[in-house]
Amino acid sequence: MRRPASCEALLVLLFCLVCSAAADGQLAPVPYPAENPPTEEKRVLGKILFWDEQLSSDDTVACGTCHQAGVGGSDPRLGTHPGPDGLFGTSDDIIGSPGIARADLDGIPLLDPLFGFEVQVTNRSSQPVIGSQWAPEMFWDGRASSTFIDPQTGLVSIASGGALESQAVAPLLSDVEMAFEGRTWADLVTKMETVAPLALGTDLPADVAAILVGGTDYPELFAAAFGSPGITAERIAFAIATYERTLVPDQTPFDLGTLTPQQQTGFNILTNNTVCFNCHIPPLFSDNEFYNIGLRPSADDLGRFNVTGDIEHRGSFKTPTLRNVGLRPAQMHVGWVTDVQDAIDFYNAPAWPSVDPVTGHTQFTAEQSPIPAPGAPPGTAPSYNDIFMPTQFHPAVIAFLANGLTDPRVANETFPFDRPTLQSELPNPVQFVRGDCNTDGANNIADAVTVLNVLFPAPTPPTMGCEDACDGNDDGAIDIADAIAVLSSLFGFPAIPLPAPTSCGPDPTTAETLECSIYPNCP
Known part of the structure; x- marks a missing residue:
């Protein structure tokens, strides 16, 4: 007997809800700029460079130090920056990444007004590099642009699609993150020509160990990847970016269609009962745009405004991907949002000067960005009040975000997310x-x-x-x-x-x- 049309429609709807996550879960192919096509030699070199602490002036910080897969591509080390008031223990403090102690080019310690002779800490949290392959700009404020300018020559190396390359070169000369003050590319190149690759690392991944087993040096690695032994900023960026483009976190339960019933319910709630996906758009769960969500007053950190000069960008920061968010100990650019529940609590918080008495959260609404709503008539776009999530929704939503979007290879640091043990991790x-x-x-x-x-x-x-x-x-x-x-x-x-x-x-x-x-x- 033929079922009533309404029943058929209901069955189709339920089937679609169950399958929607898998259907939306197909990440687009990773884009490679024409100027930097992938090769295996370049990928392995990039992996070695990414994890070599010797690229820092004092041999204590690698790119990977602040971007470890086991914590979702972020930093397990939580340092405190005193924020714009320069005082520790106040409301504008930031949870950032420890870098290096301030020193001159000869390594002579310099007294820093904030950190003294101790290790400096960045003024924003470490943004995950995993899943960043599709971003047109990098960093929280997007200052690493799609056009990659060779920092040694000032010439355009990649016209478009080179944000990863633009990002890769920045920390290497940063006198907070990896460099003594006054360090030049010539200084770094001279060092790399003499050190043994990953000499400080142990438990090397198999693909890296196979390349280095014969005592291969950096000039030889660059020759294999680029055809000649020259070490340049452009080549360093090309290799690191090539490696980063292989870090595709596409084996989550969401991608594989293996969400638990609770996780599926969480996905359905986010899809049908919230505006969260207006910015965290599946399957990447980011739109790579910039918003002021009211974490702090805009004057604390102008964010995207410092890059564009657009007044509407005051206090705006890039939408992070929610993939592997359950692994990350420091959420959002301020770093003091601790986990998914804490993020929900922030969005449920009242507007300043009111403060949630339980969570301590508030929203600074004076310059909050409007929530994007494509196709919505003028004046009908959703507001941040629409993000409020009833308590009964929390367990399912957290199950989806914290577990349904976690790639086990990322969590367990298995290939291609494997890595060496860093010297800084040893006693x-x-x-x-x-x-x-x-x-x-x-x-x-x-x-x-x-x-x-x-x-x-x-x-x-x-x-x-x-x-x-x-x-x-x-x-x-x-x-x-x-x-x-x-x-x-x-x-x-x-x-x-x-x-x-x-x-x-x-x-x-x-x-x-x-x-x-x-x-x-x-x-």
């Missing part, structure tokens, strides 16, 4: 002061005497608790040149400063065999 090494061979906490003539006693014992050499401290010139060996280095730093005309660390710190040079088992005058 902290002993800190010491360079040249302080007698470990009394200061550089003085007694240190030079101690070096000489080590070399010419009478009758027995003194015990060295920290060989690295005795290595005054940081050449990886203890010899008479170390005594000369200490004396030159004390009595030279002009005085020749010793290599880092000149105050308590770990050894920045790890490609040597000297040890530092104990140094009593540092924390």
Whole structure:
């Protein structure tokens, strides 16, 4: 017997709701700019570069340090930036990424007005690089544009579609993220020509280990990828961007059509009962546009306005993808939104000056962007009040966002999201002061005497608790040149400063065999 038309329509509707996630889940093919076609050699080189801490001035930060797959392509290390008021512990603080301690080009520490001699922290959270292949601009404010300008020549390298390349070069010379002040591309290239690729990394991924097994150096890797051994900013950017374009998180339950009933319900709620997908458009779950959602007053951080000068962009930031959002410990550009529930709580918060007494959230509505509503008649576009989500919807929505959009390869850091173990992830090494061979906490003539006693014992050499401290010139060996280095730093005309660390710190040079088992005058 033929079913009533209304029943057939209902069955079709239910079927469509169940299948809609899978249908919407087909990510578009990854676009590659014509100027930077993919090759396997370029991909592997990019992976090595992305994870090599030696690309930073002090060997402590790689690109991947702040963009780890296990936390959704963001940073597991949560540092605090004091925000525009310069005071820690106030409402405008930002949860950002720790970078490097401020230092001049020779590595001599410089006093920073915010962080002193400690590691600096970025003033925005780390934005996930996974899923960024389709973005026409990169960074929260979109300052890394589609047109990639070679930073060494000033010429256009990629006319369009080069946002990843534009982004890749920025941290390498940033004196907050990876570089000593005044660092140039020539400085970085000179270093890369002499270091062993990923010398500081352990547990290398199979594809990387296979390339480096014979002691391949960077000039050889660049020759394999580009046809000649020259290392340039453009080639570094091309290789890193090629690697990043392979990080496609397309094996989530949403993509594979394996959502649980609860996750499917969450997707249906977001589709039919909220305006969340007006900006977080499936299947990428981002529209890559810029909005002021009222996290903080616009004056705290002008965001996109600093790039475009458009008054309507004050306080606007790029819509992040919701793929793998459940893995990320710091949400949105401020970083202090902790998880999906906390994000929902923000959107449910009242307008300033009212504050939710339970969550502590408020919305600064003075310059909030309108929510996009294509085709809506003038004056009928949804407002942020329409985002309010009843409590009974939360469990299903969280199940979808936090789990239904998680690619297990990302969560488990398996290929292509695998990576080496970074030196910075290992237990902290002993800190010491360079040249302080007698470990009394200061550089003085007694240190030079101690070096000489080590070399010419009478009758027995003194015990060295920290060989690295005795290595005054940081050449990886203890010899008479170390005594000369200490004396030159004390009595030279002009005085020749010793290599880092000149105050308590770990050894920045790890490609040597000297040890530092104990140094009593540092924390």
